[in-house]
Amino acid sequence: MTEEEQENKRTPRKFLGIYFDCCNVYGRIYQNKENTAYVGRCPRCMRIVQVPIGENGTGQRFFRGR
Secondary structure: OOHHHHHHHOOOOOEEEEEEEOOOEEEEEEEOOOOEEEEEEOOOOOOOOEOOOOOOOOOOOOOEEO
8 A cells, every 4th residue: 555545544535414305315525636626426316416615615514405
C-alpha cells in the first residue's frame, strides 16, 4: 500500500445526509475530489444529486432532495 493510500484510509470522507423524496430513502453524498461539491445518487433509482460548496454555505449536514 502506498503512502497516499494509507493517508486516504485514515482520513474520513466528508459527506451530507440526504433524504431522497423520489424513493423515500436516506443516503449519503460525498465531497468530490476537487472539493467543489457534494455528489451522489439515490440508492434506489440512481437519480444524481449535486450540492455545490460555496463561501456563504451552511453548517447543516442533513438535507432533503426533491
